[in-house]
């Protein structure tokens with residue numbers, strides 16, 4: 001029993017996407033974000049990849065559902081669960097081999113959800129200074145939370161500048177008259193992000 | 200639910216206490232300062248004036264410069280300067296502490312080290328502890344003081360809170376009976392005193408359907424949105440917003456917006472995911488029964504007081520604590536039955 005568990009842990013430890021995979025899947029995530037931007041939606045691209053196959057992808061659905069928790073990652077996680085149930089696969093053993101590719105750092109809520117589902121690796125573009133759960137506001141990804149799933153590894157900074165530019169464009173067009181104050185605050189934080197990342 | 204309602208002694212069985220920020224709940228931190236006795240009381244106002252202008256105590260605006268002494272030969276003591284501002288030396292004399300030619304040390308005795316509170320007290324308990332070390336000024340937030348005494352809520356309010364949490368406990372039991380973790384949640388509009396949504400943990404069906412996530416989606420459904428159907432769980436229900444809208448709301452044309460202005464009652468302290476979901480949903484206040492090990496509204500984090508986040512809210516714990524605690528033993532049984 002003990003050795004079995006040890007072996008399992010080791011395989012999770014070794015599970016990490018290659019440079020080539022990161023390049024390829026992040027390009028897909030950026031295409032999604034661009035498409036969202038062209039449709040006037042929050043430009044965040046998000047993909048869940050299992051054995052070189054997309055098993056979940058999401059876009060922000062907060063407005064149409066009136067549910068503020070419908071971030072792209074939560075939508076994508078629902079698709080992963082559906083896929084597991086349809087394929088009669090064990091959720092935990094699938095999730096342990098999934099990498100999330102997302103253009104912006106997941107927020108605190110989404111980071112906790114990723115932990116609860118034992119997703120081991122998250123590859124993201126730019127930091128999320130307002131809500132980030134992988135170190136920007138709180139570090140949920142590596143916090144000592146024994147009852148909140150498993151910690152995950154973050155690979156950050158991939159095409160960060162581009163991700164920020166898209167968010168800036170979005171908040172500019174969303175908010176030409178400064179109607180929604182939190183959006184102008186967001187623009188301010190994004191500019192700060194840009195500044196601190198020395199890009 | 201009938202069991203709890205109206206019985207007058209019940210609301211005395213629990214106390215709702217505020218979950219304050221770390222700054223408000225931490226122990227009093229002390230810093231070393233040189234003080235000296237004032238031997239001649241007539242020199243006091245001159246000494247304080249000269250010391251205040253020439254040796255200001257950086258960051259210690261909250262401590263009083265002078266304290267009266269009882270049971271000592273001299274009547275008063277005055278703070279001279281921070282120990283950290285003085286270069287290390289073997290013998291400290293009053294002359295060496297004062298800038299030459301600045302302060303006339305007539306009437307001052309030989310210096311000694313005292314510990315004074317490093318930060319301004321934010322709550323009455325902090326103030327009382329701080330004052331034991333050195334007289335300290337305090338700008339009291341009366342609501343926090345009353346809340347810390349457990350006396351913030353009137354009897355009527357406590358009866359309402361009791362009824363709401365009792366609904367959450369009932370929902371938790373129903374969920375437990377259906378094989379879920381026995382955790383329940385209720386969302387209330389405190390202005391109309393109407394329950395908007397009741398839900399329980401549904402994680403057997405979906406690992407992220409914690410009770411809080413369930414009621415957030417039920418509130419969305421009450422406003423014509425929502426993602427999931429919880430129809431197979433009769434204890435998970437909502438009242439649609441149009442049916443509870445007051446005349447004033449209809450006249451103003453104000454629509455309810457996510458959880459703005461609503462209160463949440465939940466039997467157990469929310470986890471990180473649920474706590475942040477409440478930030479995103481702009482919840483008004485949160486009341487919970489008992490703490491949880493990885494809880495994010497007091498135990499592991501205090502997300503509701505996090506300065507960098509765009510929405511903060513009040514949190515109170517202890518509502519119906521005994522009944523909520525009992526749910527934990529129900530959970531232990533469920534886990535045992537499942538062989539976990």
Ligand SMILES: [Zn+2]
Pocket residue numbers: 071073106107108109110111
């Ligand atoms: Zn998120």
Ligand SMILES: [Zn+2]
Pocket residue numbers: 409410411469470471472473474
């Ligand atoms: Zn939760």
